[in-house]
Amino acid sequence: MKSAYGRQTPAPDYELTCVEPGSPMGELMRRYWQPVCTSDELRDLPRKEKLLCEEVIVFRDKRGRVGALDPHCAHRGTSLEWGRIEEEGLRCCYHGWLYDTEGRCIEMPCETAEFRQAMDVWQPAYPTHEYGGLVFVYMGPPGTEPLFPRFDIIDPDRGEDIVLRGMRLWGDYAVGMVRDCNWLQHWENIVDPYHLLMLHQRISGDQFDGALTQGKTDIGWEKTPLGVRYNVIKDLPSGNRMVRHAECIVPNMFIIPSIREPGTSPKRKERGTELSWAVPIDNEHVRGLSIVAWPLENGAPKPDWKPGTDTIADIRPGSFLKRSYEERQRKPDDLEAQEGQRPIAIHALENLAHSDTGVVILRRLLREQLQRIEQGLDPINTVRDPSSNKRIPTGAWNTILSPAEAAVLSYSEDL
Ligand code: FES
Ligand SMILES: [Fe+2]
Known part of the structure; x- marks a missing residue:
């Protein structure tokens, strides 16, 4: 037994988690x-x-x-x-x-x-x-404002009929209700696909729907030009194969492709429809804001359409509402898991394992950007050249391969 008596709680990882003016991460966040x-x-x-x-x-x-x-x-x-x-x-x-x-x-x-x-x-x-329906501020040193990056999914010129709408996560629509904890806990959760299998599937039982809950799962991670993504490969009972990526874009953006993908019809690279930001309010609270690419029908926003991550409130009943303490204990959700890591997770007490590879890559990538700021360099995803600020490729989507395609296509970056 390792006695809990007299144990000390080390301080949080100030460098990565705290965002007040003058703090390393605060200065990085202020460059976007x-x-x-x-x-x-x-x-x-x-x-x-x-x-x-x-x-x-x-x-x-x-x-x-x-x-x-x-x-x-x-x-x-x-x-x-x-x-x-x-x-x-x-x-x-x-x-x-x-x-x-x-x-x-x-x-x-x-x-x-x-x-x-x-x-x-x-x-x-x-x-x-x-x-895209959101108001942005630039809180960095005067004169260092970069261009607003036109990622492919929020570029009005992306080749589909869409209108960009600014929405509040957890207000207008949902991916969990996590709010009262450090921003990094929420952000790094995006590249933690094992929690989908455990928290949302095995522990709480019914928190997802469609292909995400089916078949055997292979999990990997990779760095992308913008950040880090997970690669989930699922061999579905139908014989189809699902390839899915969710991506964290440095410093605090993310894209989650549709969580409702049924996996029935073959498709390639069905991208996420929302670019979201986990904006630190302070060191112990986070706010979610998104630009949603809403499809148009006859020139008007399609009325019966919902963002790809919208129906969590439907398929995880109560996740979007106040739940009793007992209900929360029986079916914990993102809120319980992430806020439960303490207001600011203590990295010094963690035992990072293989399944945390995405988290490890992400934290390393953030530290590299802190060094770049220290050296007076632009951090990653700083766009200054107007000619390159067009449909910047993001890396989050669902692909469904038919059994025939799955037999001949092995995993590549492009699936
Ligand atoms: S005008 Fe007097 S306090 Fe603002
Ligand atoms: Fe989750």
Whole structure:
């Protein structure tokens, strides 16, 4: 027996998990556009949001421009969440100073115009960008903003009739309900396919549907140009073979292809329909935001369609709702497993095994990026050349091979 008496809990892996300003991972995260809310959430009131341990006030002025400002008014510090949205910007509730979306104070109603000009007050602000129905902020060093990366599945020019919609994971649709833990626990879970077999299938019994629950499974991992993916190969009872990949894209993006694939008709590379971000709110909370490529029918979003990971709430009843403690103990889900790793998992206490290969590759890849930042280099997935920012190939999809194809095709990167 290894007694629990007097044991000490080491500190979390600060380098990989903590994201406050100035922390290594916080600086890495700040080199990418991070989503803060959906575009249609910016209405006639400002929103106070928190990400990477910082609060920002996000708003859209009445001319349609989006700003992300430090919450505390540069005058005497009142929170701009109580401010009023106007044509030209956001007006502080206390003495009416008006800030435009860049943070410049353009009106001080209690002062003269000469005084305001002489003061030249700027509210600290971050650059913003809207894409695919989401609002992004760039919280890195000024002037280092990369282009917003046009991955193939969210490139409007991807050759299919789609409309991009910004959605909240766990709000608009579901892949589990994990929220109250460190972002890395949730992100690295994407390349942990063994938990599908154990947690969702053997332990809790009924948490998936279709081909994912059938047949013999072979599991592998590989680095991709963007990050890491798993390779799951399933020989289905029908004789068809399923090849499936889910991908983590550095630093905190991921793609999960449809979890409802029935595996009945042969198909090649049916890609995921959502690019998602696990955005750290702070070190112990994570938020999910996605761009969903929604198919069009006669020019309008197809009404009966759902994102490929949407029906978890249907096939895992209760996973999206409040469940009793007993129910959670009998049928634990992602929330119980991941939040149960502690608010921040303690890497020093883990015993990583072969089945954690994806996690190991991912953490190594993150550490390499931390070094690149230290050396003054751009980290992976920094896009600066507009001519290469087009349909950047992602690596997550479902392929179904017929028995005849399965007999002649051995696994290759392209399946
Ligand atoms: S505190 Fe904002 S205008 Fe005075
Ligand atoms: Fe899961």
